[in-house]
Every structure is written in C-alpha cells, then in structure tokens.
Amino acid sequence: MNRRRFVLVGLAAVSLALGGCSTGSGSSSASSGSTGADTSLSDVKSKGELVIATEGTYKPFTFHADGSGQLTGYDVEIAQAVADKMGVKATFRETQFDGIFAGLEANRFDMIANQVSINPQRSAKYDFSTPYTVSSGVIVTKADNNSITSFDSLKGKTTAQSLTSNYYTLAQKSGANVEAVEGWAQAIALLRQGRVDAVVNDKLTYLDYIKTNPDAGLKIAAESPDKSENAFVFRKGSTALVDAVDKALAELQADGTLTKISQKYFGVDVSK
Incomplete structure (x- = not known):
C-alpha cells in the first residue's frame, strides 16, 4: 500500500511538472509574439x-x-x-x-x-x-584662387582642418599639408586671412556660413563625388x-x- 501511494504521488508530481512546463512554454510564446509585433x-x-x-x-x-x-x-x-x-x-x-x-x-x-x-x-x-x-565634401578657397580646381590639385597646398574630422583624412590623402585647427570658425578665419590655401568641409557647413556672410569672398572650388x-x-x-x-x-x-x-x-x- 505504501508502494502504491508512492507511485500515485510520483505520477501527480510528473503531471504537475508537465503542466507547469506547458504553461510556461505557452506564456513565453505569447510574450515573444507580443514583443515581435510592430506597434x-x-x-x-x-x-x-x-x-x-x-x-x-x-x-x-x-x-x-x-x-x-x-x-x-x-x-x-x-x-x-x-x-x-x-x-x-x-x-x-x-x-x-x-x-x-x-x-x-x-x-x-x-x-x-x-x-x-x-x-x-x-x-x-x-x-x-x-x-x-x-550633401558632399567640398574644397573652399578664396574667390580669386584659380590654382585649386579638384582634390588632386590640393597636393602641396595647405589646408586647415579639425583633427577629429573625416575631412582631415581626406585632405591628407589628397596630398595637402594640413594645419590642425579646433573647428570651422578657426579654419575659415585662417583662409580669409590668407594663411592657408583651402578648407575641406561639408557643403552644408559652407552654405550656412555663406548665407550669413555673403561678402566673405569665398567659393566652392571643387566638390567630392561621394555623397552623405x-x-x-x-x-x-x-x-x-x-x-x-x-x-x-x-x-x-x-x-x-x-x-x-x-x-x-x-x-x-x-x-x-
């Protein structure tokens, strides 16, 4: 009798365990379905x-x-x-x-x-x-500079670039002697003073600047074919x-x- 009672208890435990697993699996599936829905x-x-x-x-x-x-x-x-x-x-x-x-x-x-x-x-x-x-990368020069017409023509020229900018690398790869600056404002000041030949930067940055400084005497000398x-x-x-x-x-x-x-x-x- 003790043996029979032990078997019944064991079967009940197995049944509960299986029931618990089934419920857990169903709950997990529903949760996953809910999470997967695009709301x-x-x-x-x-x-x-x-x-x-x-x-x-x-x-x-x-x-x-x-x-x-x-x-x-x-x-x-x-x-x-x-x-x-x-x-x-x-x-x-x-x-x-x-x-x-x-x-x-x-x-x-x-x-x-x-x-x-x-x-x-x-x-x-x-x-x-x-x-x-x-947008794209552009070379900005003084309006009267006709010696820079492409990225290849930056070779041997001096540009002002921020060290953390992608345009620093682009200017270097183009053969420019790069003078490190803190940002656009400092770079463009050096360009206007004639202390560098060009600045390589994003076209949007130039367009924003020239819209508020139309008499700056600058131009886009060349534009990169790569678009951002x-x-x-x-x-x-x-x-x-x-x-x-x-x-x-x-x-x-x-x-x-x-x-x-x-x-x-x-x-x-x-x-x-």
Whole structure:
C-alpha cells in the first residue's frame, strides 16, 4: 500500500511538472509574439504625438532662435512638417548627442532628428527613413584662387582642418599639408586671412556660413563625388512608423515643402 501511494504521488508530481512546463512554454510564446509585433505606428497614433529627440544646440539644424528662444532649425521644421502630415503632434526632447541613441533604445522617444548620417554600422542597429538631406565634401578657397580646381590639385597646398574630422583624412590623402585647427570658425578665419590655401568641409557647413556672410569672398572650388545622406533614425523593427514617415516625406517633397525649408536655411535645395 505504501508502494502504491508512492507511485500515485510520483505520477501527480510528473503531471504537475508537465503542466507547469506547458504553461510556461505557452506564456513565453505569447510574450515573444507580443514583443515581435510592430506597434511603432499604432503607439504614436494612440498617444497622438511623435516624440522626437534632437540636440537643440546644432545650428542651423536644431537650435534656439535668438530672442524668442524657440527651438527651430532645418531638422526641427522638417520633423514638424512630417508630424503634421501624419496628423499627430510633434513633441521634441532635447538630448545630448552622446546619449541620443541610448535614449531611443530605451523607448524615451520615437525617432531622432539630428542630421544623422546613414552608414553600414548604424543601419545594422537602427532603421532609417528616406534621406531628407544630401550633401558632399567640398574644397573652399578664396574667390580669386584659380590654382585649386579638384582634390588632386590640393597636393602641396595647405589646408586647415579639425583633427577629429573625416575631412582631415581626406585632405591628407589628397596630398595637402594640413594645419590642425579646433573647428570651422578657426579654419575659415585662417583662409580669409590668407594663411592657408583651402578648407575641406561639408557643403552644408559652407552654405550656412555663406548665407550669413555673403561678402566673405569665398567659393566652392571643387566638390567630392561621394555623397552623405542624412535621415531620421528609429528603433530596429519600426517598419510601420518608418513607412508612415517616408510617405509624409514623399508628400513634402512633392508639394515643395522640403525645397522651401532647404532654401530658407541654405539658399539651395539640399533635400535631394
């Protein structure tokens, strides 16, 4: 009798164990299915707002206007226009760039609008919209300099570059003697003083500068064939939200809004 009782107890334990495993497996599967579902767009629609991360200190893309202190800029205006097309409110969260991707991954915002360039490393970790900015590297010289007409003609010339910039490497590879500076402002000052022959930098930086300094006596002497594309950034798997943003961007391109915003900040259309 003791033996029979032992067997029954043992069978009950096995039954409970199997039941527990089955329940656990079902729960895990449901959770996985829930996690795998793309709710990126429905989440934005349900709360009625698109939460956007941006620095707020990167002029002319995202900065505070003099006087009013209002957040504005090329990226800010385009992101606002996208939200309007989607029928939701644009809510901006100002975040330092060194923490902006971590904040996206932690679900503190839905997308990043901060002139983020598309590259293979980032594309492996994040989703991107279609580009809303297309730019390239340019050689800037004084307007009366006719000796520099290409990157090859930088050989033996002196350029001013920031040590941490990709353009430092580009100038070196082109054979230039590179003078290290802290940034664009110092580089362009040396160029205008005639202490260097050229500056290699991003075309957008030059366009922004020349728009506010039209009498600087500078020109673009040559442009790199390699283009840099910048876009909005999303958490990986946000397909529905990316599609909705891309649709809005296509409409803004078609109705001329992107061109209008580009010309406001740069004097030319940099959106394509």
